[in-house]
Amino acid sequence: MRETTKPISQQKWPVVTAWVIIGIVTVGFLIAIFFTPVNNAMRSATGADTPADAVVKSQLIKRVEASKTGNAATDAKINQAVSKLKTTKMSTIMSAADNQQKMSQLLNADTGLSQKQSEAATSVIFNNTQYKQLRKAVAGGHWVQAYQAYQQLSDNGAISNLKNSVSE
Structure with missing residues (x-):
């Protein structure tokens, strides 16, 4: 065969x-x-912002918009912050994450927080070590690490504590 x-x-x-x-x-x-x-x-x-920056920024905007309360005054401030965030370059946000004075100025200019509230927020963020990982990740453009650090801070209540310290 x-x-x-x-x-x-x-x-x-x-x-x-x-x-x-x-x-x-x-x-x-x-x-x-x-x-x-x-x-x-x-x-x-x-x-300019990269495509990855645009994705990160859109997710950030969604989170900020989701924090609306139904209170007209609060929601107006959130809308103002969202519109400013849309025009702020990620490189500006990254440099602010590594410099307390720049972050305070950015928060004051873009969020509707008063200068006193902005300074209080940045004081907490820069003087409390639990925010260091998030700040360093954002400053370096490491978006996955920044998201993971944010999730950890959300889970342990640090984000809520920060919001409460600013509103006091």
């Missing part, structure tokens, strides 16, 4: 498929590793 063999082109497909899959996984891994530096380099080179 005669032995039939597959043509050479059919024998190569499993090898080619394996290399393609390995290549895709490698590229995905490299993107994951170098995402933050590339994103920060794009921001520095263009001076």
Whole structure:
């Protein structure tokens, strides 16, 4: 009986498929590793928000809008903060996360908080070590780490404490 063999082109497909899959996984891994530096380099080179910044900012805006209370005065301040946030570059927010005076000025200008309230908020944020991880992540443009730090602060009540200290 005669032995039939597959043509050479059919024998190569499993090898080619394996290399393609390995290549895709490698590229995905490299993107994951170098995402933050590339994103920060794009921001520095263009001076504008990157697509990742736009996503982060839209999520931040959603969170701020979700805090509306139904009180007309409070909601007007929230609307003002949202409109200012939409026009504020992420590079400005990042530099404020690493400088207490800049953060106080940014909060005062963009949120409707008084100068006294802005200073109180930044004092808490910069003098309490539990906010350090969030500040450093935002200052470095590490959005996943910033989100994780924010979630941790929300879970342990630190965000609520900050809001209460500002409103006092």
